[in-house]
Amino acid sequence: MINVVGRRAVEIVEALFQPARGVRLNQSPPGRLLYGRIIDEGRALDEAIVTICPTNESLTGEPTVEINCHGGIAAVRAVLASIVTRGAVKAEWHELLARAAVTGSLDAIQAEAIEALPSAFSPLAAQMLIDQWNGSLSRAITAIALQLQAGDARQGTSALSALLQTSDFGFALVRPRRAVIVGAPNAGKSTLFNAIVGHQRVIVAEVPGTTRDAVAETIILDGIPLELTDTAGLRDTDHVVEVESVKGTWRRIAEADTVIMLFDGSREATPDGWAIFEDIDASCIVPAINKCELPQVIDPDEVSRRCNCTPCLISALEGTRLDELEARLIADIRHSSYSPGDAIVFTARQRNALRDALALQPAEAAEMLESSVKGTKPGENRQ
Ligand SMILES: Nc1nc2c(ncn2[C@@H]2O[C@H](COP(=O)(O)OP(=O)(O)O)[C@@H](O)[C@H]2O)c(=O)[nH]1
Ligand SMILES: [Mg+2]
Known part of the structure; x- marks a missing residue:
């Protein structure tokens, strides 16, 4: 699947897409699947299913067109090349996720979860990442930050230590x-x-x-x-x-x-x-x-x-x-108390931030934790 993201997304794909039936892409409501061919200068590159993503459902919150090509490398590459010659810039998956973090449709932890998901090796790994994508870890960290801000240092610190202990499991x-x-x-x-x-x-x-x-x-x-x-x-x-x-x-x-x-x-x-x-x-x-x-x-x-x-x-x-x-x-990795939906620390960035927070005074620790969710540096306020 190729995602074309940004202001000119519909215009660029529209120029290449010939629907099998009458409706043009730019007249099609978001969410409708259109079947047709990708044609560049008279040459058919692939048959594809094309859809305009509803903006509130797109990864970055920007206009997005999804092109579902056939599997395999050659046809997808040809389609991609045509899109790029029409002014799009090729971006890797992680760049798109970074952009989603900037536009605020995902926080930094959610972006890390989606980035890791395609290479999850087991259903359990995929489940754990989907939970963090859905915000389990972000919510847990934010809740601890609130506890610390409210002056509940002891409870906050012990919750923080417990969360850190999930990292061996998450990393593995x-x-x-x-x-x-x-x-x-x-x-x-x-x-x-x-x-x-x-x-x-x-x-x-x-x-x-x-x-x-x-x-x-x-x-x-x-x-x-x-x-x-x-x-x-x-x-x-x-x-x-x-x-x-x-x-x-x-x-x-x-x-x-x-x-x-x-x-x-x-x-x-x-x-x-x-x-x-x-x-x-x-x-x-x-x-x-x-x-x-x-x-x-x-x-x-x-x-x-x-x-x-x-x-x-x-x-x-x-x-x-x-x-x-x-x-x-797996004796030292297995997390006997794990259940689906739990917050799990799964990247070095997350673990380092939590460790750093553990060494700080409550107010600074809270700020450090909030920044680790947003993906900003402490003290840097993002709109
Ligand atoms: N009796 C017995 N023979 C075994 C066992 N495991 C391996 N072998 C035999 O030991 C030989 C060497 O096995 P191999 O797996 O090639 O050993 P490697 O050199 O350590 O890789 C083979 O003839 C195997 O069938 C076992 O549990 N019991
Ligand atoms: Mg051998």
């Missing part, structure tokens, strides 16, 4: 956290990856060193999107390709929020295997001992000791206790 919904599966060759990393992703995606083989490129998939656990990556086994090697892939694994580990440390329970862990721990931030590690249906050689207590955390005992092959492991992956 908007930008999937990264989890990587790491371990020695043959530990069963690719088998585990496949089992969690739910379909055969990676080559599983008995030959150590089969997985050379890291493979990633976004999965949804309890509504929370998570980017899961299978990696090459970590071991000392001289093989040129494998050396590169081991380097790649370390890069992935550095970028990860969670590292699933996978052990083959049926084999003794090598000193190499234990050494990996020393280079990974312990707070990220979720340990798991795989092949639990085989006679066990690894001591789970030793794993617990080394990573300060009890390992999950799983069988990737048989799918045993994978739900337990999955629950651990």
